[in-house]
Amino acid sequence: MGLLLRTVSYAVGSGRVRLVIVVLTGWLVNSLTAQGQTPADSIRVEAETGTLTGVSVATATAGYSGRGYVTGLDDAADKITLTFTAKAGLYELAVGYASPFGDKGIDLSTGQK
Numbered sequence: 001m002g003l004l005l006r007t008v009s010y011a012v013g014s015g016r017v018r019l020v021i022v023v024l025t026g027w028l029v030n031s032l033t034a035q036g037q038t039p040a041d042s043i044r045v046e047a048e049t050g051t052l053t054g055v056s057v058a059t060a061t062a063g064y065s066g067r068g069y070v071t072g073l074d075d076a077a078d079k080i081t082l083t084f085t086a087k088a089g090l091y092e093l094a095v096g097y098a099s100p101f102g103d104k105g106i107d108l109s110t111g112q113k
Contacts, residue, residue, distance in 0.1 A: 017086050028061060029070040030096040032082050037089050045082045054078035061098065069098070 017034075034043040046066030048057040055072040070080050 017084055027071075027073055028058070028064075028098040028100070029073070029080055030064050030098070031066065032084075033094045033096070034084065034086060035092040035094065036086070041087060041089060041091075043084050043086060043091075045084050047080055047082070050083070051081040053081070055080065061100075063098070065096075 029047040031047055032045045034045075036042045047070040048066055048068050050070075052070060054075055055070050055078050057068040058071045059068040061069070072078065073080075
């Protein structure tokens, strides 16, 4: 899986952070990396460990990390919700994915929970 990255900056207040990933058809989502101010603040969450709605975990395409990647994002209601705990600070959020049918758009929704 040749991974591409989409990166956004996000200021986090201390506590739990919820990130909802909604993408267009064809993406194979691998992971989320939240790069903090120091290496000790950085967090990596495998997509397949999130709350999956209308999608599934697969392993057919090589190159993923963890135990697989999330596929089946082909309906407007399909999504991956990743929740992690972070201390306050600015994070660069990077979503690792493959897009075998060409690059697509992405919608990231963040909120603390």
